[in-house]
Amino acid sequence: MHYIVDVGGGEETVPCLPILIILLALIVAYIVLYLIQRFSGNKKVVRVCDYCGRAVSAVSECHHAPVYEKGGKYFCSICRKRTSIICPNCKRPLH
Numbered sequence: 163m164h165y166i167v168d169v170g171g172g173e174e175t176v177p178c179l180p181i182l183i184i185l186l187a188l189i190v191a192y193i194v195l196y197l198i199q200r201f202s203g204n205k206k207v208v209r210v211c212d213y214c215g216r217a218v219s220a221v222s223e224c225h226h227a228p229v230y231e232k233g234g235k236y237f238c239s240i241c242r243k244r245t246s247i248i249c250p251n252c253k254r255p256l257h
């Protein structure tokens with residue numbers, strides 16, 4: 163009797179384990195992605211240029227370097243100072 167109960171219980175738990183592992187992996191992947199997004203300060207600032215008519219990654223007016231956004235303001239990635247953003251192709255100001 164005992165032997166039959168043990169086998170039945172073993173068969174029930176085995177299919178559940180891979181699902182739990184996949185769920186755990188998904189949760190961990192989600193948390194890691196969230197943390198990367200939150201702490202990566204150098205996110206590209208993409209704007210549509212009025213003159214080129216297409217989406218461009220904005221650069222700083224002072225060093226023509228990539229910029230990062232913080233509290234609605236733009237900062238140069240080289241000198242870390244507040245800057246206005248320009249189009250990398252036509253060097254005209256972006257909004």
Ligand SMILES: [Zn+2]
Nearest residue numbers: 211214249252
């Ligand atoms: Zn442009």
Ligand SMILES: [Zn+2]
Nearest residue numbers: 224225238241
């Ligand atoms: Zn600069």
